[in-house]
Amino acid sequence: MSGSALGIGLVGTGFMGRAHAIALRSVGGVFDEVTPPRLIHVVDADAERASTAAASMGFARHGDDWRALLDDPDVDAVSLCTPNHLHHEMALAALAAGKHVWCEKPLAHTADEAAELAAAATASGRAHLVGFNYAVNPLLSLAREIIQSGELGEPVSFSGRYLEDYMADPQVPWSWRCERSLAGSGALADLGCHLLHLMDWLLGPVSEVMGALSTVVSHRRDPASGARRAVENEDIASAHCRLASGVPAVIETSRVASGYKCGLAFDLSCSRGALRFDQERMNELQVYESAAGRGREGFRRILAGPAHPDYAAFNPAAGHGLGYNDLKVIEARNFLRAATNGTRAWPDFNDGLRVQRVMDAIERSAGEARWVRVHQD
Ligand SMILES: NC(=O)c1ccc[n+]([C@@H]2O[C@H](COP(=O)([O-])OP(=O)(O)OC[C@H]3O[C@@H](n4cnc5c(N)ncnc54)[C@H](O)[C@@H]3O)[C@@H](O)[C@H]2O)c1
DSSP, X not given: OOSOOOEEEEEXXXXXXXXXXXXXXXXXXXOXXXXXXXXXXXXXXXXXXXXXXXXXHTOSEEESOHHHHHHOTTOOEEEXXXXXXXXXXXXXXXXXXXXXXXXXXXXXXXXXXXXXXXXXXXXXXXXXXXXXXXXXXXXXXXXXXXXXXXXXXXXEEEEEEEEOOTTOSTTSOOOGGGOHHHHXXXXXXXXXXXXXXXXXXXXXXXXXXXXXXXXXXXXXXXXXXXXXXXXXXXXXXXXXXXXXXXXXXXXXXXXXXXXXXXXXXXEEEETTEEEEEEGGGTTEEEEEEGGGOTTOOOOEEEEOOTTSTTHHHHOSSTTSOOOHHHXXXXXXXXXXXXXXXXXXXXXXXXXHHHHHHHHHHHHHHHHHTSOEEOOOO
């Protein structure tokens, strides 16, 4: 253990609030390098939810006012787990209050908002991290190492998907994820941002996109009023991308892809081999080496194990496997380590900004039916 225990404030106690709280409670027990944080203050717009969460998650104080949480002198670092439209305002205010910020994805609604946040975060000297949790999978560090070593030759093409079916049933009610002012884009902001981050991290930035968006279910029942309400953003987004390296890529994301539960997957072809990954089998990386020779070719399955970064902290045996919540524990370690040591957290707000620029370009391209350049610094 190193450093003093950081005081945590958590805003939003839904799906992600719970995932952050589980990770924050576990992280000190998994990673010796991190001092277990103190869970100080939890807030939800729904005061009853905040009270229940404080009891079950172990926070000392609770309330329904996130600004009061930022005024709490015992809070050193905040987890922002609220709907997308609140990230910009809350993260800016948290940085201004001198807090370290762990913000859920997508970082913001637009590239302009994301740029403002990235600049404020960099100037603050505080740790800042965006919840692109899939990329911290130990096997994806291995994938990146294999790509960068050149052992499979040069990358030739990338095909990536992030498919889920949580809104495939037209009877699934309307939620904040269907409204542009609350969610931003649809499948792209909710799922596609993870895929774009992964592609950026593995292969470098995108320079140009040709996007397409479509909405399959145009109206859904509002659970509050019972009335039919328009879905304002896309169910499916796809794009052809040209990477700055010259590698062509095709990406697709959908929230109405029947049968897929967490289908974040990619195929990378290289000049002397290939890589294949699927988050629904997150403890396996498939590697194809052309050098195996004629008649001996085939994808080889590598199972996650203690030889891969961070795995050994969870257990010493290969093939026993990590889960989604373990990725959040790794993310919590990345955040707390950076907040304690003053080092860079990863993935940070600058990563979130690059992803946001690509998402904006895909939306613009789809609207204007043409290739759009992505301007990265
Ligand atoms: N990294 C991932 O894998 C992942 C997965 C799911 C969601 N997310 C992201 O996490 C964020 C939250 O999503 P979720 O699925 O947890 O949503 P959710 O609807 O389950 O929970 C959101 C919570 O925020 C609360 N809230 C709303 N406005 C608030 C306010 N002004 N002050 C305090 N609390 C407020 C709501 O009452 C609710 O409890 C979103 O940005 C989403 O994109 C990330």
